[in-house]
Amino acid sequence: xxxxxxxxxxxxxxxxxxxxxxxxxxxxxxxxxxxxxxxxxxxxxxxxxxxxxxxxxxxxxxxxxxxxxxxxxxxxxxxxxxxxxxxxxxxxxxxxxxxxxxxxxxxxxxxxxxxxxxxxxxxxxxxxxxxxxxxxxxxxxxxxxxxxxxxxxxxxxxxxxxxxxxxxxxxxxxxxxxxxxxxxxxxxxxxxxxxxxxxxxxxxxxxxxxxxxxxxxxxxxxxxxxxxxxxxxxxxxxxxxxxxxxxxxxxxxxxxxxxxxxxxxxxxxxxxxxxxxxxxxxxxxxxxxxxxxxxxxxxxxxxxxxxxxxxxxxxxxxxxxxxxxxxxxxxxxxxxxxxxxxxxxxxxxxxxxxxxxxxxxxxxxxxxx
Amino acid sequence: xxxxxxxxxxxxxxxxxxxxxxxxxxxxxxxxxxxxxxxxxxxxxxxxxxxxxxxxxxxxxxxxxxxxxxxxxxxxxxxxxxxxxxxxxxxxxxxxxxxxxxxxxxxxxxxxxxxxxxxxxxxxxxxxxxxxxxxxxxxxxxxxxxxxxxxxxxxxxxxxxxxxxxxxxxxxxxxxxxxxxxxxxxxxxxxxxxxxxxxxxxxxxxxxxxxxxxxxxxxxxxxxxxxxxxxxxxxxxxxxxxxxxxxxxxxxxxxxxxxxxxxxxxxxxxxxxxxxxxxxxxxxxxxxxxxxxxxxxxxxxxxxxxxxxxxxxxxxxxxxxxxxxxxxxxxxxxxxxxxx
Numbered sequence: 001x002x003x004x005x006x007x008x009x010x011x012x013x014x015x016x017x018x019x020x021x022x023x024x025x026x027x028x029x030x031x032x033x034x035x036x037x038x039x040x041x042x043x044x045x046x047x048x049x050x051x052x053x054x055x056x057x058x059x060x061x062x063x064x065x066x067x068x069x070x071x072x073x074x075x076x077x078x079x080x081x082x083x084x085x086x087x088x089x090x091x092x093x094x095x096x097x098x099x100x101x102x103x104x105x106x107x108x109x110x111x112x113x114x115x116x117x118x119x120x121x122x123x124x125x126x127x128x129x130x131x132x133x134x135x136x137x138x139x140x141x142x143x144x145x146x147x148x149x150x151x152x153x154x155x156x157x158x159x160x161x162x163x164x165x166x167x168x169x170x171x172x173x174x175x176x177x178x179x180x181x182x183x184x185x186x187x188x189x190x191x192x193x194x195x196x197x198x199x200x201x202x203x204x205x206x207x208x209x210x211x212x213x214x215x216x217x218x219x220x221x222x223x224x225x226x227x228x229x230x231x232x233x234x235x236x237x238x239x240x241x242x243x244x245x246x247x248x249x250x251x252x253x254x255x256x257x258x259x260x261x262x263x264x265x266x267x268x269x270x271x272x273x274x275x276x277x278x279x280x281x282x283x284x285x286x287x288x289x290x291x292x293x294x295x296x297x298x299x300x301x302x303x304x305x306x307x308x309x310x311x312x313x314x315x316x317x318x319x320x321x322x323x324x325x326x327x328x329x330x331x332x333x334x335x336x337x338x339x340x341x342x343x344x345x346x347x348x349x350x351x352x353x354x355x356x357x358x359x360x361x362x363x364x365x366x367x368x369x
Numbered sequence: 370x371x372x373x374x375x376x377x378x379x380x381x382x383x384x385x386x387x388x389x390x391x392x393x394x395x396x397x398x399x400x401x402x403x404x405x406x407x408x409x410x411x412x413x414x415x416x417x418x419x420x421x422x423x424x425x426x427x428x429x430x431x432x433x434x435x436x437x438x439x440x441x442x443x444x445x446x447x448x449x450x451x452x453x454x455x456x457x458x459x460x461x462x463x464x465x466x467x468x469x470x471x472x473x474x475x476x477x478x479x480x481x482x483x484x485x486x487x488x489x490x491x492x493x494x495x496x497x498x499x500x501x502x503x504x505x506x507x508x509x510x511x512x513x514x515x516x517x518x519x520x521x522x523x524x525x526x527x528x529x530x531x532x533x534x535x536x537x538x539x540x541x542x543x544x545x546x547x548x549x550x551x552x553x554x555x556x557x558x559x560x561x562x563x564x565x566x567x568x569x570x571x572x573x574x575x576x577x578x579x580x581x582x583x584x585x586x587x588x589x590x591x592x593x594x595x596x597x598x599x600x601x602x603x604x605x606x607x608x609x610x611x612x613x614x615x616x617x618x619x620x621x622x623x624x625x626x627x628x629x630x631x632x633x634x635x636x637x638x639x640x641x642x643x644x645x646x647x648x649x650x651x652x653x654x655x656x657x658x659x660x661x662x663x664x665x666x667x668x669x670x671x672x673x674x675x676x677x678x679x680x681x682x683x684x685x686x687x688x689x690x691x692x693x694x695x696x697x698x699x700x701x702x703x704x705x706x707x708x709x
Contacts, residue, residue, distance in 0.1 A: 075588055104590030117581035121393075121603045131589040180585065 014089070015050035016220050017074065017188055022047050022083030022093070023244075024066075024073050028295055039295040043069040045244035046083070048329065053187060056214065056221040058235030058252070060228060060267070064291055066244040067224045071190045074222065075109050076100055087188070105135050108181035112193040114173035118165040124151070124176055125161040131183040147183070154179045154209060171202035175209070182213065190222045195230060207234055228271045232256055240264050243302045244294055246329055250336040260332055260343035262309040300324050301341065309342065318342060396607070399683040406679020409672040416669065420487040423480070435468075435478035437485040438637050447472040449479075449657050471657045473648065483661045486641035489634055490621050490669060493555040497620040500559025502613035505566025506602075512567070513574025514597055524571070531564045536630075539623060543632030551634050558623065566612050573605035607684030614677035621670045641666045 023045050028038025044066045051057045059067045072078045074085060076092065085093040092103055111117035118127055129147045132139060139146040148158035154175045165173060174194060181189050191210070195203040207230060213219060225231050231238055232252060239249040240263065248261040259265055266285040273279045287306045292298050304310045304322040314322070321341050329339040401407055425431035435441060444450065450466025470479035512523040542557040577583065578601060586596050627633035628642030636643070641662040648658035 072584075077584055077587060101590045104588065107588075109585065109588045111581040111585060113581055117585055119582040119586075119600055119604070122599075130586065130591075134586075134589050134591050134595065177585070180589075184589075 015086075016053040016055075016088060017051040017222075018084075018086040019050070019070075019074060020048050020084045020086070022070070022073055022085060023081045024069050024078055025081045041293075041295045042244050042297060043294055044073060044080075045294075045297070047241070047244070047246050049239050049246060049249055051188065051220050051222055053220050054214065054218045055237065056223055056235045058231035058238040059222060059224045059241060060226060060231050060238060061241035062226065062267075062291065064294070065241045066294070067241050068192055069244075070241070071109070071192045071222060071224050075107050075190050076103075077109075101135075105131070105137070105184040106187045108184065108186040108189050110174075110177050110181050110189060110191045110194045113197050114170050114177055115197075117177050118173055120165055123162050123164055124156070124168075127165070127176060128179045128183055131180065135184060137184060147179075150179045150182055151176075154182065154213070155205075170198050171205060174198060174202075174206050178206075178209065178213070182217070185217060186219070188220045188222065190224070192224050193226070194223075196225065196227065203230065210234065228267065240267065243292060243297055245302060246337075246339065247303065248336075248338050248340075249329065250333075250338075254333070254336055258336075258345055260336065260338045260345060261340045262307050262344075263303050265346050266308065298323075299326075301327050301339075309344070314342065396683045400679055403679040403682060406676050406682075409675035409679070413669065413672045413676065416487060416665070417491045420484040420491070423484045424488075426488065431484075433478075433481055433484070435481050437477065437481040437639055439477065439481075441468070441472065441476045441478055443472060443476050444468055447474070447476075447655060470661045471655065473658060474651065474655070479658065479661060482639045482644060483641070483665060485639040486644055486662055487665055487669070489551045489638065489640045490624060490666070492551050493558070493624040494617045494620045494669075494673070496552060496555035497559040497562060497623075498613050498617035500556060501562040501616050501620075502566055502609060503563075504560060505563035505612075506570050506609055508563065509567040509570025509572075510574055510597060510602065510605075513571035514578055514593070514601065516575070520571070523567075527564050527567050530561065533561075535561065535623060536626060539627045540630060540632040543627045543630075550638065551640070554624070554627075554634060555620075558620070558627075562616060562620070562623075566609065566616065569608050569612055570605060573608050574601055577601045577604050607680075611677060611681040611684060614673065614680055618670050618673040618677060621666065621673065625666050 024043050025040035025045075026043055028040050047066075047070055049057065059070060061067050069078065073080045076085075076095070080093050083093060084091050087103060087107065090103075092100065095103070122130075125144060125147055128150060129143045131137070132143050132146070144161065148161060151158045151161070156172060156175050156179065160168075165176065168176065174197075177194075194210070195206050198206060210221065211234060214221060221234070223231060223234055235252045237249065237251045238255045240247045240255070240261065242263050248255065248259065248264045255264065256268065259268055262285075266287050269283065269285040273282065285308055287308070289306050292302070292305055298305045300321075300323045301307070301310075304319075307322070310319060310322055318341070325341070327339045327341050329337045332338045332343050421431070423431045423433045424437060444467045447468075449469060449471040450464075451469035452464050452466065455463055468478050468480065470483055472479055473482070508523055508527065512520040538561045539558055542561065543554060545557075578596075583596055583600055586600050591599075624633055624640060625642030625645075628640040629646040631643075631646060634640040634643055636647070644662040645659055648655070651658050
């Protein structure tokens with residue numbers, strides 16, 4: 001279904017969510033009433049992207065690249081340091097908590113850890129019904145019957161209304177979290193690594209549930225994950241983040257078959273291929289060194305310290321550009337945005353990963369199969 | 370009074386297929402499984418009830434014939450008349466006698482005085498514990514939830530309160546208000562005993578506010594008040610209950626120490642510590658003037674500590690598995706007996 005929605009939804013046509021140059025800096029260490037201020041940690045540093053209604057935008061990157069922070073800024077759990085977040089045409093970046101309240105019902109969130117995201121002292125009914133009480137939303141019939149309807153929709157037994165979270169398994173708990181996010185019929189759900197804490201068989205169930213719900217309610221997802229095969233399965237478009245910046249942003253199939261950014265190349269080469277011979281033959285791009293500190297990012301292109309292309313292929317003149325000038329995220333193809341001075345395709349990757357590898361549900365209808 | 374005959378409508382759903390076991394019930398069950406703590410709390414309540422029924426409370430008279438202020442003629446040179454050894458064991462039989470705990474030097478009935486002392490200790494314990502918990506929870510919750518500058522200011526104030534020894538504060542406060550009676554003393558002392566609870570509650574709030582269910586509530590648009598009272602406080606309540614129980618045990622000792630130093634409850638009212646202090650010089654001649662108040666001080670403080678320990682075990686999740694398994698194994702037994 002995800003392929004269908006890409007064709008019907010045009011992302012440029014008045015997007016539901018439009019994030020422009022958003023930054024989030026955390027005060028550095030040693031901050032306090034009397035302490036000295038360290039350099040701020042630039043967790044998110046000038047991120048721009050759009051999410052259209054009914055679309056899924058995947059957000060990938062290694063740990064500490066700022067993808068979760070981006071999600072929390074968009075849901076206004078964190079205040080952005082600068083930049084604008086247009087939701088339905090209105091800038092919500094500067095709204096105070098009180099003014100934000102109305103928009104809360106339209107942007108919801110699903111959390112990573114199903115064990116800590118549910119209050120152990122509340123019953124499922126209380127948890128899923130809480131948004132109605134907080135937002136003072138009138139429901140058709142009682143809140144209880146509405147909540148039980150939602151519970152049934154996400155695959156929970158409505159009779160478990162009065163149970164407590166500790167009586168459920170991880171997958172069921174994540175369904176409760178989904179039911180809570182779904183309660184107020186939001187337009188956008190931010191999924192912050194919703195399946196990383198689940199085991200693989202349950203992951204597939206939850207991902208499929210999310211897809212079904214998207215189709216039924218016309219939801220837009222911002223899907224944050226580090227599992228590239230899950231992102232590939234669910235996303236329409238994917239943004240690759242590194243050190244608080246978007247490196248590459250394009251539709252799913254292009255990204256996986258034709259990535260242009262050297263960092264994406266490295267990420268893709270880390271995806272396991274379910275074919276022993278191919279796996280043995282293919283070239284792995286290993287990034288050396290550690291992720292630089294986000295409080296003191298490298299000059300110019302933040303990736304140049306670990307970029308294999310910078311190290312092996314570029315001339316000194318070109319390298320000077322990488323060190324001196326920060327690349328902008330710009331179109332290098334139709335709807336294919338890359339933040340790199342010297343983007344290039346790697347044919348090896350295209351051959352290896354162009355064939356769908358992990359597509360359990362819709363591999364038959366994939367155009368590349 | 371009007372009779373409301375609209376039926377109490379349970380929610381539409383029929384009886385849930387299995388009674389849900391809430392966290393609270395689980396804790397209660399774990400606490401009740403701890404025989405020692407349950408016995409302690411029962412004995413504490415019995416002692417307090419006994420002291421109230423014996424000499425009455427306020428204008429209501431008790432069943433005991435003497436008041437704690439009245440002077441009586443000396444009987445048996447003030448020796449205790451209580452006898453616990455039955456006649457068939459060669460004793461005088463089980464009887465209270467005229468002055469079961471004896472009399473002090475001027476002939477007051479010591480049983481009535483000790484009972485009054487127990488009442489005052491219990492009052493100080495409950496009032497001080499209540500006020501210290503309330504102030505501690507408020508300060509700790511505000512500091513832990515709002516963090517930043519508010520936290521820094523509140524915690525420095527707490528530090529200032531901590532560095533002043535409780536006994537020094539107590540004696541100054543006691544000197545001021547000791548003459549005004551036990552309730553006021555307990556209230557004042559309560560305002561100087563909240564620091565430990567405040568620190569614990571702050572710590573709990575600092576960790577709980579980062580939990581994802583708090584973020585989820587915030588995403589749903591919940592106000593700070595709702596988050597504090599519905600999400601964080603119920604999860605921190607265990608710490609509060611346990612530490613306020615333990616503070617109550619210290620309260621008994623603090624009041625005793627103050628009264629012993631002469632700053633606590635003033636004559637003609639009576640406190641257990643005051644009884645020991647005022648009879649200091651009579652140790653050689655009338656040792657029972659120490660035994661009785663001493664016995665009750667130690668008993669009450671110990672038992673309340675046991676209750677606190679039992680509560681801590683009941684709230685501590687690390688004990689959960691072990692205790693639950695033990696309880697599951699115990700449960701089927703009575704059922705089988707019933708069948709037979």
